[in-house]
Amino acid sequence: MSEHYGRGLDVGTMNLVCAQRTGKDKVETSRVRDAFLDLDAGAKKMLKLSGVNFINRGEDGMIVVGDAAMEMANVFGREARRPLSQGLIAAGEIDALDVLGVMIKNLLGEPKVAGEVCYFSVPAAPVDDPSRDIVYHKGVFERIVTECGYTAVAGNEAMAIIYAETAAEGFSGLGISFGSGMCNLAMSVSGMEGFSFSVARGGDWIDAGAAKATGSTQSRMCALKEKGFDLTAPEGREQEALALYYKALIEYALDQTAKEFLKIKDKFSLPRPIPIVVSGGTSLAGNFLPFFEETFEAKRKRFPFEISGIRQASDPMNAVARGLLIQAIQDHDEEE
């Protein structure tokens, strides 16, 4: 049973990812796009014909969820709705809660034993937007996971990257999750969290900024980005604008890291240089790693702690879910 025990759930603005063990050396990751589209009851026939799964809400119409919502949004010429905005759920989004409930229930499935532990990701409080409240966000997901029959445990998103990727370094490193809604960062030494924080900028911020600069639309910029282009050799104005905003985001994240470290440097000692591990969907852009290294090198001299190396997570889309699963497994082993 212990080989199959535990779940890790990464709650992202763009994707929800669940990781679980299916055997001694096997891991299964499940993903659903964190988006939905509400349609009138008249669209039911069309949806049935196209074989799209939907949630029937009776007279209130239907809700299409996940990747299908993005596809249907294109068909109907509408924008898909996103339950999370800038990494957090907004209070009062009642439709979003119901949709998240269905998505997470389908992702997690039934627990293998009653009260099986599920670690879910929670971002750290944004340093640049104190009005955003993570308490409500955490409470909502705790409730959803519990209602799915699991024992819900919140885990820091960036620390999950540390657990997934730095076992060889004794869980020491700076984990950066470049997400769609925000960037999450955490520094750890021997598994002990030095600091963690988030910045309210991410992939969406890049899209919005580049779209504004070039007179284009945010969805076009997102499509360009997802299509893939070389950050180190952008072609055309749109790609150049995207690369510029990528650089600005990386610089901003590094500057904030330096500031946060200076706050704790007297209370925390770093015995040796630590690695930086970058992860998240936004880090999947072409040549992101050399681009990050180049940006970091310009700041290395003034960076307040020593970095041994920079690398990308082995599976950037699933690293957070895997890190959370590691914590769930560890909790279970400890209990046994």
Next chain:
Amino acid sequence: MDYCLETHLEQVFVTDLKLLVLRGIPRWIPETDYQRSIVLRELIRRGDITFSRRQRSRVSKPPQKARVHSARMSRPSKEQRRLPPVESVEMTPEQLQALLHKTAQDAAQGAVKALLPTLNAVLANQRVKPDPVEVAPAPDMADLEDRVGRAVEKALGGALVHRASGSPSGTTGALGPADPLFIPTGIVSQDPSDVISVQSKASESGGLGDAAEALRKLRKEKKS
């Protein structure tokens, strides 16, 4: 293992634990309190409170002695020399907290007393109906807030100089006891027909079990 809390500020109040941390006086709390207090973790994140995790010494310590100035800046006057020397009072943190609480209560009562004449005057002005021909001068409501503020400040003296650290501009603004957090129940539908397609991918664990084992060992080492 307990947590030792300290602050560089004059005083910081941890609202959800109802715990006052004073400068220079370490406060000990159990790990469970640390885990359940969102406000405390936020204060730690901001740097208002520093904490260290260690085994608390159960050996009773003598209370901290009041700081004695080694040199006076000027000679005491004749009158001061005639007065009996002020004895330093040694207090435990609990006594200090009780004293602070009492001082605050006394100060609040003083503030109410000081405000009564002002408020009575305002009420009297409101009761008098203005002459329809000759409009009476409106009671000076504009500086009422200032006057109330000054009266409270005068009555409070230096009892409550610093406000609690949870500033309204911070993320803890919504964490105070005045803002209950509503999270609806029944979010997850029990309807079995609510099925959506999920993309699944199986892969090698990539040392997942080993990482969990290493983490378990690390945590065990730290505990021991």
